[in-house]
Amino acid sequence: MGGGAAGIGAAGAARQADPGAAVTVFTEYEDVAYSPCGIPYVHGKEIPSFEALFLQTKEAYVKAGIDVCYETRVSSVDTTRREVQVEGRGTVPYDRLILATGFDYADPGVPGGDLGGLYYVKNIRRAMEWDRVLDSVKTAVVVEASPLGLEMITALAHRGITVHVVDPHPWALAELADPDIMRPVEESWAEMGITTHFGTRVEAFLGEGTVRAVRTTAGEIECDLAVICTHKQPNARLAAAAGLALGSTGGLVVDERMATSAAGVFAAGDCTELPHGVNRVPIACLTGSHAYAQGKVAGTNAAGGSRVYQPVYVPWGMVAGTWMVGGASFGETLATALGIPFVMGVADGISRARYYPGVRKVRVKLLAEPAGHRLIGAQMVGGEGIKERADFLGVAVRTGITLEDLATMENVYSPPIGALNEPISVAAQNALASLRR
Ligand SMILES: Cc1cc2nc3c(=O)[nH]c(=O)nc-3n(C[C@H](O)[C@H](O)[C@H](O)COP(=O)(O)OP(=O)(O)OC[C@H]3O[C@@H](n4cnc5c(N)ncnc54)[C@H](O)[C@@H]3O)c2cc1C
Numbered sequence: 001m002g003g004g005a006a007g008i009g010a011a012g013a014a015r016q017a018d019p020g021a022a023v024t025v026f027t028e029y030e031d032v033a034y035s036p037c038g039i040p041y042v043h044g045k046e047i048p049s050f051e052a053l054f055l056q057t058k059e060a061y062v063k064a065g066i067d068v069c070y071e072t073r074v075s076s077v078d079t080t081r082r083e084v085q086v087e088g089r090g091t092v093p094y095d096r097l098i099l100a101t102g103f104d105y106a107d108p109g110v111p112g113g114d115l116g117g118l119y120y121v122k123n124i125r126r127a128m129e130w131d132r133v134l135d136s137v138k139t140a141v142v143v144e145a146s147p148l149g150l151e152m153i154t155a156l157a158h159r160g161i162t163v164h165v166v167d168p169h170p171w172a173l174a175e176l177a178d179p180d181i182m183r184p185v186e187e188s189w190a191e192m193g194i195t196t197h198f199g200t201r202v203e204a205f206l207g208e209g210t211v212r213a214v215r216t217t218a219g220e221i222e223c224d225l226a227v228i229c230t231h232k233q234p235n236a237r238l239a240a241a242a243g244l245a246l247g248s249t250g251g252l253v254v255d256e257r258m259a260t261s262a263a264g265v266f267a268a269g270d271c272t273e274l275p276h277g278v279n280r281v282p283i284a285c286l287t288g289s290h291a292y293a294q295g296k297v298a299g300t301n302a303a304g305g306s307r308v309y310q311p312v313y314v315p316w317g318m319v320a321g322t323w324m325v326g327g328a329s330f331g332e333t334l335a336t337a338l339g340i341p342f343v344m345g346v347a348d349g350i351s352r353a354r355y356y357p358g359v360r361k362v363r364v365k366l367l368a369e370p371a372g373h374r375l376i377g378a379q380m381v382g383g384e385g386i387k388e389r390a391d392f393l394g395v396a397v398r399t400g401i402t403l404e405d406l407a408t409m410e411n412v413y414s415p416p417i418g419a420l421n422e423p424i425s426v427a428a429q430n431a432l433a434s435l436r437r
Contacts, residue, residue, distance in 0.1 A: 001074050001084070001238075002100030003027030004036075005288045006269025009295025010098045010302070011066045017305035024067045026074050026086060030125050032061070037288055039127045040148070043134060044155030050128050077242040079262035096264050096302035099239055099252060100295060103270035103285045106230040108143060112205030119227045121148060133225065137161050140225040141214045143202055145172035149229030150185075150320040156227070157192045164221050165189070165196045166214065172196070175231065176316065178331045178365065181381045188321030197221075232285035234271045247273045251284030256308040258298035266302045268294035277311035277398055278329055278376050279340060286312060315394030317380075317387045324386035328394035330377035335367055342367040342376060345403065345431025349423030351384045353415035360384055364423040366393075366403065366431055373403040373432075378424075385417075389424060403428045 001007065003025050011023050025032065033056035041047045061068045069086075076085045083093045105120050107113065119130050139162040142149050149165065150173060156163045165172075171179045172186055186196060197218055205226060206213040213222045234251035236244075245253040245261035251273030258266045269291035273282040290312065297309040317326025335342050345366045352359040360383020367377040378393040380386050396406070406428035412418045 001026050001077075001098065002102055002269065002271075003029060003032035003068065003070075004100060004102050004269060005291040006102070006271075006295035006298070007098070007100035008032050009292040010100055010266075010268055010299030011061075011068075011295075012064070013296040013299030013305075014096075014098075014303040015065055017300045017303035019065075021303050022067070023065070024069060024092070025061075026069050026072045026084075028071065028073050029123050030070055031058075032056075032068055032070075034124045035288075036122060036124065039121055039124065040151035040155040042127070043131055043152070044158040046155075046158070050124060050131070053124060074238065077238050077265075079242055079244070079265055082264060094264075096266065098295075098298050098302050099236075099244075099260070099265065099267040099271055100269045100291075100298075101235045101238065101271045102291075103232040104235050105228055106233050108202055108205075108228060108230060110202055110204050112207065112211065115205050115207050115211045116209055117207065117211035117223075117225050118205060119225060121152065121227065121229070134159060134161070137224045139164070139221075139223045140227060141166055141221055141223045142227045142229055143167075143214075144229045144231070145169075145174075145196075145198075146229045146231055147173065147176070147316075147318060149227075150318060152227050152229060153189065153194060154192075154319065154321060157189075157194055163194045164214075164223065165194065165198075166200050166202055166216050166221070167196070167198050168201045170198055172198075172320070173325070174333070176331070176334070177325060177327070178333050178379050181325055181327075181331070181363065181365070181379045182320075184361075184381055185320040185323050185325060188323060192321060194321075232270060234273070234284045236271045239267070239271070247282050247284075249273045249282050249284035251282070256310075257301045257306075258294055258309055259301065266298040268298040274309070275311045276329070277313045279338065280311070281338065283312065283314070286314065287316070310398075313394045313398045315390040317390045323381055323383065325379075325381045326386040326390040327379035328377060328390050329397045330367060331379040332365060332367065335377060340376065341370050343370050343373070343403075343431055343435060344368075345427040345429070345434065347423045347426035347430055349421060349426055350419045351382055352417060353413075353419055356415040358384075359419075362386075362423045364389070364427040366406065366424070366427045368403045368431060374400050375402065375406065382423075393424070403431050407432055
């Protein structure tokens, strides 16, 4: 159930594990195998067309022996009888079921939520329709500076639209990133003409038929469009109705084989919750790359193979304003909120040799256990090279690398791509120096 990254990953892996298996995918949408991640960049005109986001043709699935049922909703699951109810088709039996029903954006829960002009970015066909609407939009409100919010803010600004950001938190991406990491981003937004309203709640969407303004705790903002970028929530409604165990996040509880609490039922992607590798706190609604990898594990196991999925360390990164931000595992704010003790080192370095054109600043923060100095998290802001550092630091946390290891690491020095001093190493040296003081 589900034709997103998790469902399609699962279908392919199931066929690979058992080429004789009959694999059926049900999706409510008109398409599978497109990258929703690219939608904001088509809106921002960095990518010329939506067609570029399609990764496979529908015929490719027919050839691969996967029966994809488009625009087909599953309405209930019976794990005792091993069957699902499919709208327009009736009862469909299964030997193994994989739930990959994804996420929903949190309902803003304010009056006017049913007005036109409220855009929830998800389905590519709707995005194509909204893209035409954007041609006539002069002012837009982005509700919450979440990861998608950050992408849409920049996209709409690139499009020449006047953008207001309304967010109840004190800074952008506050549930994930530290304020000093986000400060350069917020400064770049101001330079781009974007107006931010932090510490501000949406009270209502106003208009007749279509939104004409957003009423907030700090006053009214006139607009032609509101993009709802509230946090993602697991879509596990059918699983809950079928009696499957959900965790504290509302996501499906799975074991390392991605098996749920019901025999023969697996789950993958944003509808599940997985333990964080450092402290085992469950996290739901990770990313597309997590969803795809989990789908492959679930699909393999459902078809009789054997694979396990590891706890997560969540490397992340994205372009925001004129900067890139990223990190791995916990930042300072989140570790403090969770009561995790840490020592910290910060370095302000550069991305290339200081004389090489295009050199950008890079700020790296490392968090480590006070005893033993094992890395537990990192955050960064810079002009380039953030993704590679985030991936590396995710593995560093996972494998128990210490500040001492990082302080003495070797690094690439080549003027166009790397400076003499790697900021990660300098941050580790600074952390150790602060411990000696
Ligand atoms: C605009 C946008 C930008 C993104 N950017 C990034 C990015 O930069 N990096 C990244 O890693 N990830 C990104 N993502 C990925 C995203 O955040 C999720 O992690 C990912 O989509 C999760 O995949 P999934 O397969 O679990 O669920 P979803 O993609 O939500 O897919 C759920 C599927 O379930 C189907 N479904 C649900 N209920 C039913 C039912 N009852 N019957 C039949 N079918 C049903 C839906 O039709 C859909 O096919 C982005 C997503 C969006 C929308």
